[in-house]
Amino acid sequence: MRSLKDLNLNGQRLLLRVDFNVPLSEGRVADRTRIEETLPTVRLALEAGARVICASHLGKPKGKVRPELSLAPVAVAFAEALRRPVRFVEDCVGPEVEKLVEKLAPGEILLLENLRFHAGEESNDPGFAGSLARLADVYVDDAFGAAHRAHASIVGVPAILSAKGAGLLLEKEIRGLSRLLDPERPFAAILGGAKISGKIDALRALARRADALLVGGGMANHFVRALGLPVGRSLLEEDKVPVAREILDLCRAEGKTIALPSDFVVAKSVDDAKGAATVGISKIPDDRMTVDVGQKTLEQFERLLEPAATVFWNGPMGVFEHPPFDRGTMALALLLPESDAVTVVGGGESAVHARVDGRRRVSRVHHDWYIAGHRGA
Numbered sequence: 001m002r003s004l005k006d007l008n009l010n011g012q013r014l015l016l017r018v019d020f021n022v023p024l025s026e027g028r029v030a031d032r033t034r035i036e037e038t039l040p041t042v043r044l045a046l047e048a049g050a051r052v053i054c055a056s057h058l059g060k061p062k063g064k065v066r067p068e069l070s071l072a073p074v075a076v077a078f079a080e081a082l083r084r085p086v087r088f089v090e091d092c093v094g095p096e097v098e099k100l101v102e103k104l105a106p107g108e109i110l111l112l113e114n115l116r117f118h119a120g121e122e123s124n125d126p127g128f129a130g131s132l133a134r135l136a137d138v139y140v141d142d143a144f145g146a147a148h149r150a151h152a153s154i155v156g157v158p159a160i161l162s163a164k165g166a167g168l169l170l171e172k173e174i175r176g177l178s179r180l181l182d183p184e185r186p187f188a189a190i191l192g193g194a195k196i197s198g199k200i201d202a203l204r205a206l207a208r209r210a211d212a213l214l215v216g217g218g219m220a221n222h223f224v225r226a227l228g229l230p231v232g233r234s235l236l237e238e239d240k241v242p243v244a245r246e247i248l249d250l251c252r253a254e255g256k257t258i259a260l261p262s263d264f265v266v267a268k269s270v271d272d273a274k275g276a277a278t279v280g281i282s283k284i285p286d287d288r289m290t291v292d293v294g295q296k297t298l299e300q301f302e303r304l305l306e307p308a309a310t311v312f313w314n315g316p317m318g319v320f321e322h323p324p325f326d327r328g329t330m331a332l333a334l335l336l337p338e339s340d341a342v343t344v345v346g347g348g349e350s351a352v353h354a355r356v357d358g359r360r361r362v363s364r365v366h367h368d369w370y371i372a373g374h375r376g377a
């Protein structure tokens with residue numbers, strides 16, 4: 001894959017796929033991490049004399065124009081972060097957009113409206129990919145968080161344009177990830193998060209590669225059920241329980257360590273902080289749900305992580321959006337930068353981890369990418 005640095009960008013129309021899928025709150029960008037991470041690529045492109053056209057998705061509008069998912073507030077935050085003007089256009093394809101692109105001078109930036117306002121983005125419609133490709137001479141992918149999606153702006157456009165390459169963020173994350181392909185051992189993988197579906201391939205691959213598997217979050221409920229224990233009203237995808245059973249069997253057969261939480265914080269709902277209690281793994285009450293891992297589990301995880309030379313972490317340990325059920329996740333986020341291990345954190349919530357990682361030893365990657373492989377440029 002070619003690098004942005006090897007492309008001739010002078011005077012060229014550059015279509016830069018970025019991942020500006022940022023959290024919004026009351027019409028403003030609530031966290032600029034993803035915008036800031038791609039600034040080095042944008043700056044380099046501007047210095048090289050490119051006419052920069054940025055494209056991103058935001059949320060899941062499913063092919064409809066949803067004003068609350070407009071990238072307009074993102075253009076404002078982008079301009080502020082870059083300290084340069086950013087133009088914004090209320091669509092991402094069509095004659096109006098083409099006219100604006102023609103007028104764009106070298107060193108100027110245009111942000112297109114949400115790609116997913118068009119159904120052709122997610123379906124990788126050739127017509128839509130063609131309309132996007134018409135806007136540009138060169139394509140660069142810096143949208144690391146979205147690189148696993150076979151969408152028009154990620155695989156369709158680079159199939160049409162021959163001048164293409166990877167942005168600096170994408171390159172940096174690939175370097176971080178490649179350290180997991182031949183990890184220094186012992187290699188411990190910590191898996192959490194709400195859903196097991198979408199992570200099944202990751203689970204299987206990690207179970208094969210890792211020396212120790214530590215399971216928390218909603219993911220753990222499936223393993224508890226696979227052991228034949230009650231999970232009460234906990235989040236559970238019943239049809240995914242066999243996957244948990246398969247992983248347990250695989251670990252047993254290969255003599256790998258698999259650690260489930262020995263205790264859970266349980267509550268009536270995610271808002272029931274007052275009624276929360278800690279119970280053992282076999283004692284989840286019928287009318288309660290697991291909302292975090294308990295203190296004993298954290299101590300056990302700490303002991304297991306102690307000898308690790310490489311640690312991969314994906315997914316929170318509890319419903320961290322609802323404190324105090326963020327305790328387990330935050331405890332891990334503070335613990336990992338202290339360790340000497342090479343630590344890789346991936347997944348949609350990794351901005352949270354990065355924020356508590358004062359020493360910046362944690363490299364942020366996206367789990368899906370590692371497993372699915374790059375289908376883009």
Ligand code: 3PG
Nearest residue numbers: 019021059145146149348
């Ligand atoms: C993300 O936030 O995970 C990426 O931007 C990809 O978004 P998606 O999961 O909606 O495809």
Ligand code: MG
Nearest residue numbers: 145347348368
């Ligand atoms: Mg995602």
